[in-house]
Amino acid sequence: MYIAMNRFKIKLCCEKDFIEIWKNRDSFLSEVLGFKSFNLLQGETTEEYTLISSRAV
Numbered sequence: 001m002y003i004a005m006n007r008f009k010i011k012l013c014c015e016k017d018f019i020e021i022w023k024n025r026d027s028f029l030s031e032v033l034g035f036k037s038f039n040l041l042q043g044e045t046t047e048e049y050t051l052i053s054s055r056a057v
Contacts, residue, residue: 001036001057002034002057003055003056003057004055004056005053005054005055005056006053006054007051007052007053008051008052008053008054009048009049009050009051010049010050010051010052011049012045012047012048012049012050015042015050015052018052019040019042019052022040022054023040029056035056035057036057037056037057038054038055038056038057039054039055039056040052040053040054040055041053041054041055
């Protein structure tokens with residue numbers, strides 16, 4: 001099993017926009033042989049940004 005992860009620093013007050021854009025993007029992951037799942041995870045918020053990670057199995 002392979003896991004791919006990405007981490008993004010999202011400008012404060014732009015988290016909802018980022019999540020909406022991510023949800024509505026063109027994606028072909030479900031067509032990739034062996035694809036199991038995809039998660040978008042919201043992490044800590046600092047004074048400058050919010051961490052958001054994507055994880056695909």
